[in-house]
Amino acid sequence: MISSEKPGRREFVETLTKASLLLSVPGMNASGRFRQPAQPVTVGQVMELILKTIPNAPFPKTVDTLKSGSPDQKVTGIVSTMFATMDVIEKAIQLKANFIIVHEPTFYNHLDETDWLAKDAVFQRKHDLLEKNGIAIWRFHDYWHSHRPDGIRMGVVTALGWEKYMDANNPRLITLPAPQSLSQIITHAKTKLGIATMRVVGDLNQSCRRISLMPGASGGRSHILAMSQDKPDLLLCGEISEWETAEYVRDARQQGQKLALGVLGHIMSEAPGMQWLVPWLQPKLPDVTITYIDSKTPFTFM
Amino acid sequence: MISSEKPGRREFVETLTKASLLLSVPGMNASGRFRQPAQPVTVGQVMELILKTIPNAPFPKTVDTLKSGSPDQKVTGIVSTMFATMDVIEKAIQLKANFIIVHEPTFYNHLDETDWLAKDAVFQRKHDLLEKNGIAIWRFHDYWHSHRPDGIRMGVVTALGWEKYMDANNPRLITLPAPQSLSQIITHAKTKLGIATMRVVGDLNQSCRRISLMPGASGGRSHILAMSQDKPDLLLCGEISEWETAEYVRDARQQGQKLALGVLGHIMSEAPGMQWLVPWLQPKLPDVTITYIDSKTPFTFM
Numbered sequence: 001m002i003s004s005e006k007p008g009r010r011e012f013v014e015t016l017t018k019a020s021l022l023l024s025v026p027g028m029n030a031s032g033r034f035r036q037p038a039q040p041v042t043v044g045q046v047m048e049l050i051l052k053t054i055p056n057a058p059f060p061k062t063v064d065t066l067k068s069g070s071p072d073q074k075v076t077g078i079v080s081t082m083f084a085t086m087d088v089i090e091k092a093i094q095l096k097a098n099f100i101i102v103h104e105p106t107f108y109n110h111l112d113e114t115d116w117l118a119k120d121a122v123f124q125r126k127h128d129l130l131e132k133n134g135i136a137i138w139r140f141h142d143y144w145h146s147h148r149p150d151g152i153r154m155g156v157v158t159a160l161g162w163e164k165y166m167d168a169n170n171p172r173l174i175t176l177p178a179p180q181s182l183s184q185i186i187t188h189a190k191t192k193l194g195i196a197t198m199r200v201v202g203d204l205n206q207s208c209r210r211i212s213l214m215p216g217a218s219g220g221r222s223h224i225l226a227m228s229q230d231k232p233d234l235l236l237c238g239e240i241s242e243w244e245t246a247e248y249v250r251d252a253r254q255q256g257q258k259l260a261l262g263v264l265g266h267i268m269s270e271a272p273g274m275q276w277l278v279p280w281l282q283p284k285l286p287d288v289t290i291t292y293i294d295s296k297t298p299f300t301f302m
Numbered sequence: 303m304i305s306s307e308k309p310g311r312r313e314f315v316e317t318l319t320k321a322s323l324l325l326s327v328p329g330m331n332a333s334g335r336f337r338q339p340a341q342p343v344t345v346g347q348v349m350e351l352i353l354k355t356i357p358n359a360p361f362p363k364t365v366d367t368l369k370s371g372s373p374d375q376k377v378t379g380i381v382s383t384m385f386a387t388m389d390v391i392e393k394a395i396q397l398k399a400n401f402i403i404v405h406e407p408t409f410y411n412h413l414d415e416t417d418w419l420a421k422d423a424v425f426q427r428k429h430d431l432l433e434k435n436g437i438a439i440w441r442f443h444d445y446w447h448s449h450r451p452d453g454i455r456m457g458v459v460t461a462l463g464w465e466k467y468m469d470a471n472n473p474r475l476i477t478l479p480a481p482q483s484l485s486q487i488i489t490h491a492k493t494k495l496g497i498a499t500m501r502v503v504g505d506l507n508q509s510c511r512r513i514s515l516m517p518g519a520s521g522g523r524s525h526i527l528a529m530s531q532d533k534p535d536l537l538l539c540g541e542i543s544e545w546e547t548a549e550y551v552r553d554a555r556q557q558g559q560k561l562a563l564g565v566l567g568h569i570m571s572e573a574p575g576m577q578w579l580v581p582w583l584q585p586k587l588p589d590v591t592i593t594y595i596d597s598k599t600p601f602t603f604m
Contacts, residue, residue: 083549086556108522108550116523120530122554186604197499201600217543220410221418228422241519242541242568247385248410250600252424254388266544298503298552301603302488 041288043099043136044071046078049284054143062142067106068127069136075099078288080278082271083295084137089129091293099136103144103152103274104267106137144273151280155273156215160192173230174211182206182234182260189236195268197301201249202260208233215269220244227252227259234260238269267297343590345401345438346373348380351586356445364444369408370429371438377401380590382580384573385597386439391431393595401438405446405454405576406569408439446575453582457575458517462494475532476513484508484536484562491538497570499603503551504562510535517571522546529554529561536562540571569599 043066051057067084077097081088084102092100105112107123117123130137144151153171157163167173180188183204190198212232214223217239224245227235240246240263249261275292282290345368353359369386379399383390386404394402407414409425419425432439446453455473459465469475482490485506492500514534516525519541526547529537542548542565551563577594584592 083545085549086553104545105549108526108546110545116527120526122550122557122559125557126553183604190604197603199601200604201602204602204604217545224410224422225418239544243385243406243412243519244410246600247387247407248424251388251428255424255427257424298548298555299501300503300506301499302485302492302502302506 040074040076041285042071043069043073043075043138046075046099046285046288047071047138050140050281051143054146055148057143057146059142059146063105063111064139064142065112067102067112067137067139068130069099069134073098073134073136075136075288078281078285078290079293080274080281080290081293081295082267082274085295086126086129088293088295089126089133089135092135093133095289095291097289097291098134099138101138101140101274101277103139103141103270105139112139140277144277150273151276152215152270152273153213155271155276156193156269157213158276159272160189160213162213170230172212172214172226173232174213176209176211179207179209182208182262185211185234185236186262189262189264193264193268193272195264196297196299198265199263200261201246202234202253202262206233206258206260208260210234211236214238215264215273217266220248224248233258234262236262236264238264239266265297265299267295271295342376342378343587344373345371345375345377345440348377348401348587348590349373349440352442352583353445356448357450358448359445361444361448365407365413366441366444367414369404369414369439369441370432371401371436375400375436375438377438377590380583380587380592381595382576382583382592383595383597384569384576387597388428388431390595390597391428391435391437394437395435397591397593399591399593400436401440403440403442403576403579405441405443405572407441414441442579446579452575453578454517454572454575455515457573457578458495458571459515460578461574462491462515464515472532474514474516474528475534476515478511478513481509481511484510484564487513487536487538488564491564491566495566495570495574497566498599498601500567501565502563503548504536504555504564508535508560508562510562512536513538516540517566517575519568522550526550535560536564538564538566540566541568567599567601569597573597 075098077095079092079097079100081100081102083104084100084106107114107117114123149171157166162174165174165176167175182202185208186198186200189195210230210232212226212230212235214226214237220241223235223237246261249259252259271294278290278292377400379397381394381399381402383402383404385406386402386408409416409419416425451473459468464476467476467478469477484504487510488500488502491497512534514528514532514537516528516539522543525537525539548563551561554561573596580592580594
């Protein structure tokens with residue numbers, strides 16, 4: 001997401017207030033793990049359980065609010081996914097899971113503001129589907145990135161098989177054991193992450209060893225400062241704005257630098273982090289079925 | 303560009319002040335056209351000449367400021383382009399043209415802020431090249447879009463051969479004389495605009511007749527409101543954020559709507575508008591050589 005967008009503080013504060021009422025509910029032990037609960041766990045209790053693991057949570061400002069449903073509702077099952085698309089919601093209903101944890105917005109804007117969509121038929125139908133089926137959606141974006149290690153980063157690094165190449169002091173930096181051609185690295189990323197086509201700036205024969213890996217859409221300034229600091233051969237990132245990161249890399253190349261850019265796609269770069277959530281969360285909630293649903297990319301290339 | 307970004311008012315006001323000192327310079331006649339000038343036209347005079355054609359110009363807030371050079375410098379030749387890349391600057395120097403009119407930023411961010419880049423080697427080298435060769439760069443973004451008709455829109459519509467299909471009351475809306483498959487329209491756009499690969503959301507066999515054409519990066523909210531208003535079969539746009547426009551189209555499709563999205567690429571969708579500038583500006587400055595340089599896309603697809 002772009003850093004200039006402001007989180008919905010008001011909504012978050014409201015959510016917190018509701019959730020904090022549930023702190024003393026029986027069933028949660030001191031370790032924050034539910035064992036044979038006296039009654040089904042609620043959405044608010046799951047949120048509370050997760051927030052206990054996040055440094056400095058709760059945050060005064062965050063986009064990680066409930067987008068539908070209530071903290072009080074009893075959880076019948078949890079779905080983890082990148083986007084709560086119409087299809088993902090339908091699949092959750094089929095699974096009888098009424099709590100969807102998403103990484104990205106539900107209503108097409110970073111703050112999930114809906115006033116401007118009040119008369120929009122697509123929004124209305126999605127909203128009605130959620131209401132009718134009592135589906136709670138919680139965004140788990142800022143908190144998951146703030147977990148140590150960053151859950152999204154661990155998901156994509158694990159999917160790429162690059163855990164052992166991470167720099168201990170700079171987790172963004174991957175140093176391959178031996179140089180590979182840009183083409184080889186792009187092929188590897190496409191295969192491991194299930195990507196059909198990538199946008200690339202660079203010479204496909206260029207040799208690369210140092211990679212700045214930045215899933216999601218960190219923004220041009222973050223990308224450029226990272227390249228300036230890491231001095232990578234390749235920036236491998238999720239999403240860019242064309243007038244920022246790509247133009248910087250183009251200028252650097254036209255100045256003779258050996259620098260390349262690979263655009264994985266926002267969804268394809270972060271979805272593995274929502275898959276990585278399941279084995280992380282399941283032991284904390286052994287009596288709740290937690291399912292990862294791949295929301296997939298909507299794009300084809302032609 | 304995204305609408306939430308704020309223009310650099312301070313810089314613009316400074317530019318205006320300098321430019322307004324030049325209003326009474328000999329050589330400019332009442333129609334704002336230079337004929338056999340007593341002395342070479344200056345950068346400020348060219349800007350003034352152009353601003354006379356833009357409704358409500360000058361704007362109190364705009365990103366359309368001088369990014370390098372001075373309003374006082376004598377113009378040796380003009381280059382119009384999408385981006386002042388290193389290569390475009392080098393070509394302008396070869397052409398002995400010292401005034402580059404661009405549509406997009408020079409320094410990798412919408413406001414062309416440079417403080418954060420002060421120690422960046424890529425920025426320094428580009429800045430030094432401009433300084434050493436006395437190259438003025440003026441961004442012509444907000445004003446060109448505000449010209450009636452929008453110069454960028456006219457460029458891309460003309461390149462697509464769709465002038466006669468534009469809606470008189472809603473220039474964004476194109477109604478083809480007969481339905482075509484999404485695949486046919488994408489192929490047409492790629493051929494006419496020189497695009498290698500496009501990202502598409504939709505069924506390539508879907509029949510389309512109504513097209514909302516939105517070059518550049520208007521932002522998700524603009525895209526969604528336009529689709530809600532125009533009820534197009536296809537939104538053909540320049541650049542998107544994945545979590546906005548693409549997810550809306552995906553949800554609409556999963557709800558059964560016949561709606562498609564074609565992403566032309568920001569550069570490829572707006573560059574024709576900077577080519578269209580040349581025949582528009584040349585008659586106003588018959589004694590100045592004006593050259594369009596295609597800054598091209600930096601992307602390859604793999």
